[in-house]
Every structure is written in structure tokens, then in C-alpha cells.
Amino acid sequence: MKHLILSISETSYSVKRLIEEITIRGDEHEVTNPADLYSFTNSTNGHDRIYKRGVEKSERILSKTFDSIIPRVGGAGFEYACTIIKQLSENMKIFSTGYERGLKICSNKYLTAQVLSKAKIRNPKQVIAHQPSDFKELIDLVGGLPCVGKLQRGSLGVGVMLMETSLAASTSLRSFQSLGIDVILQQYIESGKPANDIRVFVIGPETKEPKIFAFKRYALDNDFRSNLSISGIGEKVTITDEERQMAIDAALAVGLGVCGVDIIRDVNDNDKPYVIEVNGSPGLKGIETVTGENVAGAIIDYIKDNYKKKTTISPAASMPGTGSAANEPPKDNYNKNVTITLVTSMPGAGSVANEPPKDNYKKKTTITPAASMPGTGSAANEPPKENYKKKTTIRPVASMPGAGSAANKPTKATKKRFLWFGSPTSQDISKLSEKEYNKLDARQKYIYEAEKAAEDLI
Numbered sequence: 001m002k003h004l005i006l007s008i009s010e011t012s013y014s015v016k017r018l019i020e021e022i023t024i025r026g027d028e029h030e031v032t033n034p035a036d037l038y039s040f041t042n043s044t045n046g047h048d049r050i051y052k053r054g055v056e057k058s059e060r061i062l063s064k065t066f067d068s069i070i071p072r073v074g075g076a077g078f079e080y081a082c083t084i085i086k087q088l089s090e091n092m093k094i095f096s097t098g099y100e101r102g103l104k105i106c107s108n109k110y111l112t113a114q115v116l117s118k119a120k121i122r123n124p125k126q127v128i129a130h131q132p133s134d135f136k137e138l139i140d141l142v143g144g145l146p147c148v149g150k151l152q153r154g155s156l157g158v159g160v161m162l163m164e165t166s167l168a169a170s171t172s173l174r175s176f177q178s179l180g181i182d183v184i185l186q187q188y189i190e191s192g193k194p195a196n197d198i199r200v201f202v203i204g205p206e207t208k209e210p211k212i213f214a215f216k217r218y219a220l221d222n223d224f225r226s227n228l229s230i231s232g233i234g235e236k237v238t239i240t241d242e243e244r245q246m247a248i249d250a251a252l253a254v255g256l257g258v259c260g261v262d263i264i265r266d267v268n269d270n271d272k273p274y275v276i277e278v279n280g281s282p283g284l285k286g287i288e289t290v291t292g293e294n295v296a297g298a299i300i301d302y303i304k305d306n307y308k309k310k311t312t313i314s315p316a317a318s319m320p321g322t323g324s325a326a327n328e329p330p331k332d333n334y335n336k337n338v339t340i341t342l343v344t345s346m347p348g349a350g351s352v353a354n355e356p357p358k359d360n361y362k363k364k365t366t367i368t369p370a371a372s373m374p375g376t377g378s379a380a381n382e383p384p385k386e387n388y389k390k391k392t393t394i395r396p397v398a399s400m401p402g403a404g405s406a407a408n409k410p411t412k413a414t415k416k417r418f419l420w421f422g423s424p425t426s427q428d429i430s431k432l433s434e435k436e437y438n439k440l441d442a443r444q445k446y447i448y449e450a451e452k453a454a455e456d457l458i
Contacts, residue, residue: 001304002028002065004088005082007072013115014284016073017296025300030066034073034081037061041091048091050084068303069096072104074281078107097299098280102255104311106280109150110184112254116275119253123245123275124187128152131180135173136166138185145169148186162188187276189266195219197264198237198274199291200244200387201287202296204258204302205251206313211298211327212247214239234290237241239263243273250275255313257306258282 003022007015009029022029029357037056038051069088073081086100091347105111125142132138139147149160149172151388163185176183191197194216203211216237239247260282265271280345287295 001067001307002030003068003070003300003303004066004094005029005070005072006034006085007031008033008077012072014283014296017284017288018070018072018299021297021300023295024297024306027300034084035077037084039087041081041087049086050087063092063094066094068307070095070097070299070303071096071098072281073103075105078103081402095303097258097303098256099313102259103280105254106256106259106278108152109277110152112278115253118241118251118277119249120254121249121275122273124148124186124189124278128184128185130171131177132183135170139163139169141184142187146188148188149173150184150186152182152184186276189264189276190268191264192267197262198239198243199282199287200239200261200263201282202247202251202259202261203295203298204306205248206257207302207306210248210251211302212244212289213287213293213295213298214240214243214247215287234286236291240273246273246275248277248278252313254280255276256280257313260287266315295413308388421455 003018004017005015009015012021015031019029019031032052036053038309040049040051042048050302052061056318058186060374061170066088069085071081072328083332085098085103086094088094089099096267097324104135105115110126110128113123113126130140139145145161145166146164147169149161149169149343161172163172173183196216198214198216201213203213214237215234218233218235243263246263251257251259256278260279261275262277263273264275265274284295287293304433
């Protein structure tokens, strides 16, 4: 098989180790900078493409060219890299250790906190506000001083500060306010002296037996940021069953097959663990150096064991149903073509449990546009004016929950005339029988329902 490593550097420790393990297993590889790839989309199914920049002519990359993608992306060019990853993994259906949405969640600290909170995974209290006028109120919300200030994006400890006094907090927050920068305030968790946390490396959270590696990282004596890249100090650690499960749940919540979950223990509360961050492209040097484990090899083995199954981890735990029994795959699903749909904003989230009952006006259902779906944002997707109090869910296409369900079947009273996509003639929907309706494809049913909704408004 052949692996595509997306990275700006072939010489980093992590990339070199992955190449070593790929070679040992007799596989092929290619390291490509995402900036050298072009993404091409075409609404005709099967025609979305990727091209690689060439000296004279670009080279088309076919879906069968590679069996897996290993994203090692971050920093400058991250957004563009995510666009390429989405094209390869979702549109061209190449197995990936990381998906666009999951990587973007992890790149945004507060979005990560929202996802973890929705999934009921314990993490510190946090608050974010745009140019607030009352700093004291925000500080009180997270438990008072000391508290931690963090920028939305950053890694390796960059953009993280400890605010221990009112003066320090006010000075720092006013400086960021003047620059128009949003700052996250986070509850301070006392981890001991020196400050420390645990990096838990999770591989294959959706599989029957996820691979877990962990080590403890210490801060410098005069610093509270426990990051090996800063202090160079780490040691092996044994994590509890609760911490292990928290790390697996966090990986599933953000939707990544490989990630680093950072956990901190509260020494003032019997070492109660909190997930503080999730890293979408965790480095291998620290974990392998401290533990002596072959983490790179475990990643390649995970890929080789799962790339044919086309299993997709769907993140976005901001939607109803996250973590519910209805969304959990059967225990024997690890060897099947399973889509783990933790949240209904991702393609494939359409279990019966997620479909709204007929009396939806009493239910707090959700509009789930699914940005990767066709038709998102069109006028046809806007709810009728009289429905604004009903909190109903609009399901525009077949791949979204409820599409084609009994709730979408036509009523005899509808008499709107319209033009089908792909059909040169206008049809009267009042003449469609149930049998004729069932013969419609997903796009026609979508238009049918849109026109029916429009007719109800006239």
C-alpha cells in the first residue's frame, strides 16, 4: 500500500519516524506539502479531483493513487491544508488518520472546549468574550484568580499566560482588548510543583482496542506551562482507567483517528482529571523518547488494519445526540464499514433516533445544514415564517437525517407546478402518486419538498 504524508517538512522527527515504519513494513510513501496540491470540485459524482503542481503540467492524483493520508499540518497554511485533507478524505474517500473538521476543532481552543463540554467530558471552566468591559465578571465566572489566559490559536505553550493578580489580569486583558484580540479565560487547576500535565496519545479511538501511550510533562520551575518543548522534562506515567476513557472519548468527540489529549490532575481535589486540550498533529519525539514505545509503528499498523474499512469518525459534538447509545456503533462494528456519527452536523448522521417526531413543534430540534452537503444556504432551505416558533429541523438532501422519510411524502392538497432538475418538462405535483414519488431521486425529492413548503406560504 502507499501512504501520503501531508507535511511541509520531510526532515522533522515525526515524519522521519513515520517513513521508517512505513519502509519496515514494505509499504510505499510520498511526502507532499499541501500547498503544492490543487483541489477541483465537480457536482457530477466521482469527478472531484486533486492535482499536484508540476514544472510544466500538473499531475492528477487519483483516489486509487494512495491508500491512506497522514496529515502533519499546522501553523502557516493550516486552513488550506484542511481544504486539501477534506477533498482527499471525504470527497475522494481516502482513509485518513485525521479529518478536516476534527483538525479545525483542535486548532481552536475554545471550540475544542465547546465540543468537550457538549460531550460531557470534564474540562476546566472557560469563558470567551469579544472586547468585554467587565474583566472582573469574566474572572469570577472561571473561579477567580489565579486564572489562565489563552489565545484562540497556538501550540507549544505559545499564547498561554497565568494571571495571578488583579493588576496583571487587567493589564493583560486591556492590552489584548486594544488589539481587538479575543482571549479565553480558563479556570486554573493546581497540578503540583512543578506544574505538570499528561499527554495521552490516542490511536484508533473508534476501534475495538485503541492504542494508548502516555507520559507526564513538567514545566520549568518559574513557569506553569507543562510542555516538553519548553522544559525538556518528562517521565513515564501510569494513567487511570478514567483518564484512559476520557482520552478516548475526547478523540471521538473531536473526530480524529490519531491525536494527543492533554490531561491535568487537580492536586487539591484528589487528583481529579480534566482534559485541557486536544492536539490534532501531536509530535512523536516526546512520547517516543520518554516512553521508549514505538508510537510511529502503532500509527502505521492502525492504518493497515483499518484503511479498507472506510471507517469515518465524525466530530462536531455541538449537535444533539452526542454520546447517546443510539449513536454508538455495535461492539462488532470494528471490523465493518462503519461511520461513527457522534454529531448530526456531519454526513451520515441520520439514525432513526436522530429524526424528529411528527409533533416537532414541542421539541428542541436542530437545523443541520451539513456544510459539505449540496443546497446548503439556498432559499429553499429557509423555514416558513409561521414555523419560527416550532424549532423544526430542515433536512435538505438524501444524505441528511430524515431525507425520504414518511414525513417528506406529498400531500394531495399540494398543487404547485415546478421544473425538475434534469427534466425538460414541468410536472404537477398534485398528480404524483405515492408510487411515483418513491421513484424520485434524492434531488427531486428535495426540490419537491422545497416547492411544497413554498406552496404552503402562498
